[in-house]
Every structure is written in C-alpha cells, then in structure tokens.
Amino acid sequence: MTLGDFWTRLPTKLVGAGALLTDEDDRLLVVEPTYKQEWEIPGGVVEAGESPRTGVQRELLEELGLALTVTDLLVIDWAPPPPGQPGRPDGLMLVFDAGVLPADQAARITLPADELRSHRWCTDAEAAGLLAPRLARRMVAARQARAAGTPLYSEEGR
Structure with a gap:
C-alpha cells in the first residue's frame, strides 16, 4: 500500500464552524435558511484546506x-449523522466567539436571498424554539464557555 492509498482509506468527518x-x-443572532425548517447560527461547512477559524470568518462575510x-x-x-440523512458522515461542530455586534454594524447585515430568508436576535429561550435541539444545547454550552473563558467539549450538545 502506498502512502497515497493510506490517506484515501481513512475515515472522513464533516467539520462545521x-x-x-x-x-x-x-441576544444571540440566528439565521433562517431557505433550504430547511430549523434555524441555524451563522457559519457552515469548513472547506478542504481551510482552517475552521478562516471558514467561519468566510461564512460570516458570505451570510x-x-x-x-x-x-x-x-x-x-x-x-x-442525523436520523433520516443516510450517507451523511458524523462530524465535529465548532463554535467560535464572534463577540458583541454594535447596533450600527447590526444594521448593515445583508443576507444572501438564495440561502437565508431572515435573521433575528433571540434570547436563549427563544433560540431554543427555533434551533434544532442539539444546536440549542451547543449554544448554551458556547455561552457557558464564553463566561468561563475556556472551551468545552460536548457530544450532541451534551
């Protein structure tokens, strides 16, 4: 087996940021995708050869x-993998701190109409009603990590 063969046989994981x-x-910023019912946080899939931090910054600019x-x-x-999505790999979902957005910057948010319908600022309770349960749990953990000043590891937001 060549080294190239070795690399192609390794498992793959989806990385989201x-x-x-x-x-x-x-209040937390959430966005409403055009392609599914549940709301999301700004971000997306990290592309091949892209660092997760670069990926989330790119997604913030695009979204x-x-x-x-x-x-x-x-x-x-x-x-x-979520139920009902055969073939989708498991993944590592990373949440980075993008800080507090001042009102003047928030007023300049522009959404790509083909990808996002709308956005809104939510309390944690409001976000829990819009986000998938594991993403809602992940965002509670993100707030805890921000307050503690240390990253947290979780599985399905737990």
Missing part, C-alpha cells in the same frame, strides 16, 4: 455581509 454572535442586549474577526474557540461538539 459557527459563531456565537450577540448584540448589545446579549451576513460582515467582515468579522472571530476569537476564541468556545465549543467542540461531536455530532452523529
């Missing part, structure tokens, strides 16, 4: 029209 972005009232610097890694969350 999202952002905890809050407003001056400590919100904002060039934001993300800082600390808050959560590493292992996610098994």
Whole structure:
C-alpha cells in the first residue's frame, strides 16, 4: 500500500464552524435558511484546506455581509449523522466567539436571498424554539464557555 492509498482509506468527518454572535442586549443572532425548517447560527461547512477559524470568518462575510474577526474557540461538539440523512458522515461542530455586534454594524447585515430568508436576535429561550435541539444545547454550552473563558467539549450538545 502506498502512502497515497493510506490517506484515501481513512475515515472522513464533516467539520462545521459557527459563531456565537450577540448584540448589545446579549441576544444571540440566528439565521433562517431557505433550504430547511430549523434555524441555524451563522457559519457552515469548513472547506478542504481551510482552517475552521478562516471558514467561519468566510461564512460570516458570505451570510451576513460582515467582515468579522472571530476569537476564541468556545465549543467542540461531536455530532452523529442525523436520523433520516443516510450517507451523511458524523462530524465535529465548532463554535467560535464572534463577540458583541454594535447596533450600527447590526444594521448593515445583508443576507444572501438564495440561502437565508431572515435573521433575528433571540434570547436563549427563544433560540431554543427555533434551533434544532442539539444546536440549542451547543449554544448554551458556547455561552457557558464564553463566561468561563475556556472551551468545552460536548457530544450532541451534551
């Protein structure tokens, strides 16, 4: 077996990177995708050869029209394939701290109409009603990690 063969036989994992972005009232930013019912946080799949931090910053620019610097890694969350999605690999979902967005910057959010219908600022309780349960748990963990100043590891947000 060649080294090239070895690399192609290794398992694959999906890597996603999202952002905890809050407003001056400590509400969480969530976005409404056009392609599914559940809301999401800003972010997405990390592309091949791209670092997770670069990936989330790219997604923030693509999804919100904002060039934001993300800082600390808050959560590493292992996610098994969701039920009803055969062929989708398990993955590592990372949440980075994108800070507090001042009102003047929040007013400049522009969404790509083909990908996102809308956005809104939510309390944790409101977000729990919009996000998939494991993402809602992941975001509670992200807030805890931000407050503690240390990253957290979880599995399905637990």
